[in-house]
Amino acid sequence: MKNKTVLVSGATDGIGKQTALELASKGARLLVHGRSRRSGKETVEAIRKRSGNADVHYLHADLSSFGQVNDLAAKVTRKYGELDVLVNNAGVFLREQLFSEDGISRVFAVNHLAHFSLTLQLLPLLLGSPQGRVVTVSSVAHVNSPRIDFSDIEEINSYIDYSAYALSKLANVLFSNELARRLEHTRVTSNSLHPGAVSTKLLHAGFGMTGLGVEEGCKTSVFLASDDSVTGVSGRYFSKLEETEASALSYDPTVRKNLWQLSEEVCGIRMEDFI
Numbered sequence: 001m002k003n004k005t006v007l008v009s010g011a012t013d014g015i016g017k018q019t020a021l022e023l024a025s026k027g028a029r030l031l032v033h034g035r036s037r038r039s040g041k042e043t044v045e046a047i048r049k050r051s052g053n054a055d056v057h058y059l060h061a062d063l064s065s066f067g068q069v070n071d072l073a074a075k076v077t078r079k080y081g082e083l084d085v086l087v088n089n090a091g092v093f094l095r096e097q098l099f100s101e102d103g104i105s106r107v108f109a110v111n112h113l114a115h116f117s118l119t120l121q122l123l124p125l126l127l128g129s130p131q132g133r134v135v136t137v138s139s140v141a142h143v144n145s146p147r148i149d150f151s152d153i154e155e156i157n158s159y160i161d162y163s164a165y166a167l168s169k170l171a172n173v174l175f176s177n178e179l180a181r182r183l184e185h186t187r188v189t190s191n192s193l194h195p196g197a198v199s200t201k202l203l204h205a206g207f208g209m210t211g212l213g214v215e216e217g218c219k220t221s222v223f224l225a226s227d228d229s230v231t232g233v234s235g236r237y238f239s240k241l242e243e244t245e246a247s248a249l250s251y252d253p254t255v256r257k258n259l260w261q262l263s264e265e266v267c268g269i270r271m272e273d274f275i
Contacts, residue, residue, distance in 0.1 A: 001226050002027035004129075005082050007122075009063065009115065010090025012039040015137065015195055015221065017047075018214040019087060022222045024051040031076065033090070035062045063090055063114035064100035066267060073121035083125035085225045088115035088136040088172070097159040104266070105159075111168035116175055117267040123188070123274045131231055132188035134179060135224045138172035140194045140239070143247040145170040150258055171259060173237060173246050178256040180235030182271065189234035193220045196240070 006023050010016040012034030024030040024047050032047070034040040040058035047056045061072040076083060092110045100109045119134055126132030145166040176192035183190060195217045223241050224230055237246035249255060264270050 004084040005029045005031065005080060006085040006087065006225060007031040007033060007059070007076060007083060008087040008089055009033045009118070012036060012043040015214055015217045016087075016089040017043055018218040019089060019221045019225075020056075021047050021051060022218055023085075023225060024048075024053040024056050026226055027053065028085075028226075029055040029057075029080075031057055031059055031080065033059045033061060033072065035060065063118075064102075064104070064106045064109045066102050066113075066117065069114050069117050070121065073118055076122060077125060081125070082128065083122055083132070084129040085133045085135065086119060086122055086126065087221055087225055088119065088134065089221065090114070091137065091168075093161065093165050095161050097164070105164065107164045107168050108171070111165070112171035112175065113263060113267055115172070116263045117269060119175075119179065120267075120269055120271050120274050123271070126188045127186060127275065130187065132186075133225060134176070134188065134190040135221055136172050136176045136190070136192040137195055137221060138176070138192045138237070138246075139165075139169040141166040142169035142173050142250065145247075145249070147249070148255060148259065150262060170247065170250060173250040174256050174259050175263070176237075177235050177246075177250060178260050181256075184234065189230075189232065191224050191230070191234060191236050191238060192246070193224060193237065194239040194244075195220055 001023055006028045008016050008020045011020040011032040020030050020032050032043055037060055040060060044056050044058045048054055059072055059075060061068040063069055090110060092107055094107055098106045100106050173192045176190050180190040196212045220238050220241055224238060236243045
């Protein structure tokens with residue numbers, strides 16, 4: 001990973017933090033995203049110390065805000081000017097429905113729309129890489145979302161915490177698969193993954209349980225971001241370092257297309273503007 005630049009969203013805690021540490025240890029220039037400046041500073045210092053890599057930097061943004069997502073993409077482009085790997089890792093689970101400053105359900109805004117928008121805005125950098133990679137952290141929970149009601153995709157009228165989370169994770173896989181299709185004639189790949197049931201704040205808050213350590217939970221993210229064996233592999237879903245089947249719905253081209261169009265409309269951007 002030497003001479004490669006990697007951005008990991010939600011990298012100041014849990015799986016994201018361990019993913020950042022592992023990739024920094026492999027020699028990458030690491031861009032650590034978070035929404036707490038204090039945690040960001042502490043994370044950068046810890047990763048630099050543990051990895052022996054001084055090329056680790058913090059980027060601040062609240063991913064529930066379209067404006068801050070735009071600022072994050074602009075800063076990466078302006079300040080660093082290159083990007084080889086984007087790990088869309090940040091995620092939230094909320095017991096009650098909360099809305100962003102843009103009036104969007106925060107679970108859907110952070111877990112899907114932010115990564116949709118960020119990825120599209122960073123495509124020029126990824127396309128300029130010898131082998132750009134987009135890695136999106138989903139969850140096996142996506143299989144529990146059997147359909148998408150495009151008339152109420154944020155579940156504003158029927159909010160159930162787990163259902164909203166599962167829907168956002170299905171959106172991750174749909175987005176990843178559709179992005180891969182749209183980039184199939186480029187050198188940029190797009191894959192999604194289930195990290196396992198990992199002992200993070202999200203798992204405890206959402207499910208009241210503990211699970212695997214973050215060292216285990218980050219393995220598939222790190223694998224997809226760095227391993228030579230997946231060079232050129234795109235549009236796949238992984239778990240435990242291996243390709244596996246996602247839900248049948250995630251392969252439906254009509255559903256993928258509808259989600260993509262809705263996401264462009266809500267975010268106010270189009271892929272064509274960046275390629």
